[in-house]
C-alpha cells in the first residue's frame with residue numbers, strides 16, 4: 001500500500017554521526033516509518049544490518065512492508081527501547097556499531113484522529129504510542145485529582161496555568177465525563193485567552209502524551225542500556241524535540257564524558273570513575289531549508305556521542 005510516510009529529520013547528520021558507511025550493525029530504536037533505517041541501509045556496507053525497534057505495532061507493520069526488499073539485512077521488533085539490551089540480545093547479537101533514537105511521535109500517530117494525539121481534530125482521548133501503556137488520556141482527565149493533573153501539566157508541559165486548567169477540568173467533569181479531544185480543547189478555551197490558546201493546547205496535549213507514554217522515564221533507562229550495548233568506538237545519536245528530553249540527553253552525555261566527582265582542588269582524580277563516552281561536536285539543528293520543507297523539524301536537536 002502507498003502511505004504518506006513520516007518525513008525524517010536531520011538525515012544526513014544522523015548518517016554521518018553514526019559513521020553508517022562503515023557500520024556493520026545499527027539499531028534504529030524508534031523505527032517509525034523506517035525513514036532512518038531505509039537511509040542507513042542505502043549507505044551501509046552490503047552486508048550491513050539494521051535492527052528496528054518500535055513500541056507501535058502499526059509502525060512495525062508499515063516499516064516491514066517498506067523495507068522488506070532488504071530481506072535479512074533488516075529486522076523489525078515490536079518493543080520498548082528501554083529494553084534494548086534484551087531485544088537485541090534476543091536476536092543473538094551482543095554488541096552494535098551504532099544506536100539512534102528519534103524521540104517523540106511519528107506522522108502515522110499524530111495524523112490519525114482516532115489515536116487522540118491531535119487537538120485540532122476530534123477524536124477519543126487516548127494518546128498511547130503503543131499497546132504497552134497502562135493508562136490513557138481519558139482516564140487521567142476524568143480520574144486523577146487536581147494536584148496530580150496540575151503536576152502533569154506543569155512538569156511535562158511547563159504550563160503556567162496548570163492549576164487553573166486542572167480546576168476547570170474538575171469542574172467540568174462534575175457534570176459530564178470528558179471523552180473526546182474536542183471536549184478537552186473546549187475546557188482549555190474557557191481558561192486561556194484566544195491569543196495563547198494554540199500554545200496552551202499544544203503544551204497540555206504534550207504533557208499528557210509524555211506522561212502516558214512514560215517518555216522521560218524510558219529515555220533515562222534507555223541511555224545507559226544503549227551505551228552498554230555499543231561496541232567500543234560505536235556511536236549514539238539522539239534526536240529530541242522538547243527541552244525535557246534534550247536536557248536528559250545532554251546531562252547523560254556530559255556525565256558519561258566526565259564522570260569524575262573529585263573536588264577541583266585535588267591535584268588528580270581519586271574517585272576512579274572513568275569516562276564511558278566522548279561527546280562528538282556540538283548539538284545540531286535543522287537548517288532553514290529543512291525547516292521550510294518540513295516545519296515539524298524546527299524543534300529538533302541532535303546530539304552524538306562515541307563510546308570509549
Ligand SMILES: C[S@@+](CC[C@H](N)C(=O)[O-])C[C@H]1O[C@@H](n2cnc3c(N)ncnc32)[C@H](O)[C@@H]1O
Pocket residue numbers: 006007008009029030031032033034035036053054055056059079080081082102103104105106107129130218
Ligand atoms: C519521530 S518517530 C520516528 C520516525 C523515524 N525516525 C522515521 O524517520 O520514520 C518516533 C517513533 O518512536 C516510537 N517510540 C517512541 N518511544 C518509544 C519507545 N520508548 N520505545 C520504542 N519506540 C518508541 C514511536 O512509536 C514512533 O513511531
